[in-house]
Amino acid sequence: MKHDGTFKFFSLSIIWVWLILFALLPFCLVTATSFLSHDDNHLLRLPLTWVNYFHLKNAIYLKIFKQSFYVAGLCTLICLILGYPFAYAIARAQERIKGLLILLIIIPFWTSSLIRTYSMITILKPKGVINSILLWLGIIDTPLSLLFSNTAVMIGLVYNLLPFMVLPLLTNIERLDNRLVDAARDLGANRITTFRKIILPLTMPGILSGCILVFLPAMTIFYIPDLLGGSKSILLGNLIQNQFLVAQNWPLGSAISVVFTLLLLILLLIYWRNMRGKNHQGLL
Amino acid sequence: MKRLSVYSYLSAIYLFFYVPIIILIIYSFNNAQYSLLWRGASLRWYHELFTDTDLWVAVFHSLVLGISAATIAMCIGGLTAISLYRYQFFGQRLLNGLIFILILSPDIVMGIALLILFSLISLPLGFWSLLFAHITFCIPFVALTVYSRIASFDKYIFEAAKDLGAKDSVILKQVILPLLWPALFAGWLLSFTLSIDDVIISYFVAGPDFEILPLKIYSMVRLGVKPEINALCTVTFGLTLFLVILSQLSLRKKP
Numbered sequence: 001m002k003h004d005g006t007f008k009f010f011s012l013s014i015i016w017v018w019l020i021l022f023a024l025l026p027f028c029l030v031t032a033t034s035f036l037s038h039d040d041n042h043l044l045r046l047p048l049t050w051v052n053y054f055h056l057k058n059a060i061y062l063k064i065f066k067q068s069f070y071v072a073g074l075c076t077l078i079c080l081i082l083g084y085p086f087a088y089a090i091a092r093a094q095e096r097i098k099g100l101l102i103l104l105i106i107i108p109f110w111t112s113s114l115i116r117t118y119s120m121i122t123i124l125k126p127k128g129v130i131n132s133i134l135l136w137l138g139i140i141d142t143p144l145s146l147l148f149s150n151t152a153v154m155i156g157l158v159y160n161l162l163p164f165m166v167l168p169l170l171t172n173i174e175r176l177d178n179r180l181v182d183a184a185r186d187l188g189a190n191r192i193t194t195f196r197k198i199i200l201p202l203t204m205p206g207i208l209s210g211c212i213l214v215f216l217p218a219m220t221i222f223y224i225p226d227l228l229g230g231s232k233s234i235l236l237g238n239l240i241q242n243q244f245l246v247a248q249n250w251p252l253g254s255a256i257s258v259v260f261t262l263l264l265l266i267l268l269l270i271y272w273r274n275m276r277g278k279n280h281q282g283l284l
Numbered sequence: 285m286k287r288l289s290v291y292s293y294l295s296a297i298y299l300f301f302y303v304p305i306i307i308l309i310i311y312s313f314n315n316a317q318y319s320l321l322w323r324g325a326s327l328r329w330y331h332e333l334f335t336d337t338d339l340w341v342a343v344f345h346s347l348v349l350g351i352s353a354a355t356i357a358m359c360i361g362g363l364t365a366i367s368l369y370r371y372q373f374f375g376q377r378l379l380n381g382l383i384f385i386l387i388l389s390p391d392i393v394m395g396i397a398l399l400i401l402f403s404l405i406s407l408p409l410g411f412w413s414l415l416f417a418h419i420t421f422c423i424p425f426v427a428l429t430v431y432s433r434i435a436s437f438d439k440y441i442f443e444a445a446k447d448l449g450a451k452d453s454v455i456l457k458q459v460i461l462p463l464l465w466p467a468l469f470a471g472w473l474l475s476f477t478l479s480i481d482d483v484i485i486s487y488f489v490a491g492p493d494f495e496i497l498p499l500k501i502y503s504m505v506r507l508g509v510k511p512e513i514n515a516l517c518t519v520t521f522g523l524t525l526f527l528v529i530l531s532q533l534s535l536r537k538k539p
Contacts, residue, residue, distance in 0.1 A: 008367070012367055012371075015379070016379075019382055022419075023382065026394070027397050030396060033400055089290050093294075104298060104301075104302075107524070107525060107528050110477055110527065110528045112498065112501075114502060114505070115308075116304070119517070121505070122307055122308055162300075162301075216388060216390055220390040220391060221484065222392065223483055226506070237392050237484075240396065244396055244488065250396075253396060254396065257392070261390070
C-alpha cells in the first residue's frame with residue numbers, strides 16, 4: 001500500500017512542478033510585466049504603472065486589434081464554408097476510399113505550416129504559377145500582384161488552417177447517426193429542413209471546435225503576414241513579436257498579450273457555456 | 285450527377301492542398317536559378333543542400349531537440365494521462381483545465397511568457413531554453429492522445445489486476461504500458477513533429493548559438509525564394525509523410 005502512494009506522489013509531483021514552473025508561472029510573469037516600465041538601459045524596471053494599458057487606447061493599436069479579429073473571423077468563416085461540405089463528403093464516402101481520403105487530409109495537418117506558406121509564395125509570386133497560367137491563357141496582359149497583399153495573407157491563412165477545421169468536423173459528422181437523417185426524410189422533411197433541424201444542431205460541437213482551432217492561431221501566426229503580406233498587413237501576432245524583439249518594449253508587448261488573452265478567454269467561456277447547453281440537448 | 289459534383293468538390297479542395305506542395309517538389313528538381321521555366325531535371329539543388337554545413341548543423345540540432353523533447357514529453361504526458369484516469373486527487377479539475385488551456389493558448393503568448401521566465405532566471409537562450417519550451421507545449425498533446433486511448437479501455441482490467449494483488453507499479457508495467465504503448469508512440473511522434481515544425485515559440489526562446497531547422501528555413505525564406513529551399517522543403521515534407529504514415533499504422537493496430 002505504501003508503495004502505491006509513492007508512485008502516485010511521484011507522478012503527480014513531476015506533473016505539477018513542471019506545469020507550475022513552465023506554464024502557470026510564466027503566464028503570471030507576463031501579467032506582472034505588463035504593469036512594469038522600461039527605459040533604454042533596462043528591459044524592465046519599476047515603478048508599477050497602468051501606462052501600458054493606456055497606450056493601448058491609441059488608435060493604431062485599436063485598429064490592429066479590430067483588423068486581427070476581422071481577418072481571423074473572415075478566415076474562420078471561409079474555412080467553415082469550404083470545410084463543412086468537404087468534411088461531410090468525406091464522412092459519407094465509401095469505406096473503400098475513406099481511409100485514403102482521411103490520410104490525405106492528415107498529411108497537410110502534420111506538414112510544417114512554414115513550408116506550406118513557402119509553397120504558397122511559389123504559387124502567388126509575379127512570375128509564379130497562377131500568373132503564368134493566366135498570362136498563357138491570355139486572360140491578363142500584365143502579371144497580377146498577388147503576393148504581398150491582404151488577399152495573399154487570407155489565402156495563406158485559409159490554406160494553412162483549413163485542416164484544423166476539417167478534422168474536428170469530420171470526427172463529429174462520422175458519429176452522426178444516419179438513421180436520424182433517414183427518419184427526418186421519411187417524415188417528409190425536405191433537404192434544407194433536415195439539414196437545419198437535424199444535421200446542423202448535431203454537428204454544432206464539431207463546428208465550434210473547428211472554429212476555435214482556426215480562429216485562435218489565425219490571429220497570431222506572425223510569419224504568414226510577414227512572408228505573404230509584406231509590411232502592409234500587421235496583425236496582432238506581428239505587433240507582439242515586434243514589441244518584444246524589435247522595439248524591445250516588453251511591458252507594452254505584455255499588456256497587448258494580456259488583453260488579447262482575456263478577449264480569447266471570454267470567447268472560450270461563451271463556447272463552453274454553449275457546449276454545455278448542447279450536451280443537455282443531446283441527453284434529452 | 286450528384287455524385288459527380290461531390291467528387292469534383294472533393295478533388296478541388298485536395299488540389300488546393302496539394303498543388304502548391306507538388307509544384308514545390310517539381311521545382312526542387314529544376315536546373316534553373318530563378319526562372320519558372322523548366323531547364324531540365326537535375327539534383328543540383330540537392331547537391332547544394334547536402335554541402336551546406338550550416339544547414340546540417342541546424343538539422344542535427346533540431347533532431348536532438350525533437351528527440352529529447354518528444355521523449356521527456358511522452359513520459360510526463362503519459363504519467364499525466366494515467367494519473368488523471370486512475371487517481372482522485374486535489375486539483376484534478378484544475379489540471380484538466382490547465383491542459384486544455386495549454387493546448388488552446390496562442391503560441392505567441394507562450395513564447396513571450398517563457399522568454400520572460402528565462403530572462404528572469406538568467407537562463408541563456410539556447411538548447412536548454414528550447415528544450416524546456418518544447419517539452420511544455422508537447423505535454424498536453426501527449427496527455428490528450430494517451431488519455432483518449434486509456435479512456436476507451438475496459439475499466440475492470442485495472443480492478444481485476446488490483447483484486448489479484450498487483451501493486452500500482454506492477455499494474456503500470458504489466459497492464460497499462462503494454463496496452464498503452466501504441467498511444468504513447470503516437471504521442472511521441474506528434475511531439476516530435478510539433479517540435480521540429482515549431483516556429484513561433486522557438487522564435488522567442490532560441491539563441492544565436494543553437495540554430496534549429498525551422499528558424500533557419502524561416503530566415504532563408506525571408507531573404508528570398510531560392511531553389512535550395514525547394515529542395516530542403518521537399519526533404520522535410522518527405523520526412524513528415526513518413527512520420528504520418530508511421531503514426532497512422534501505430535494507432536490503427538488494435539491492442
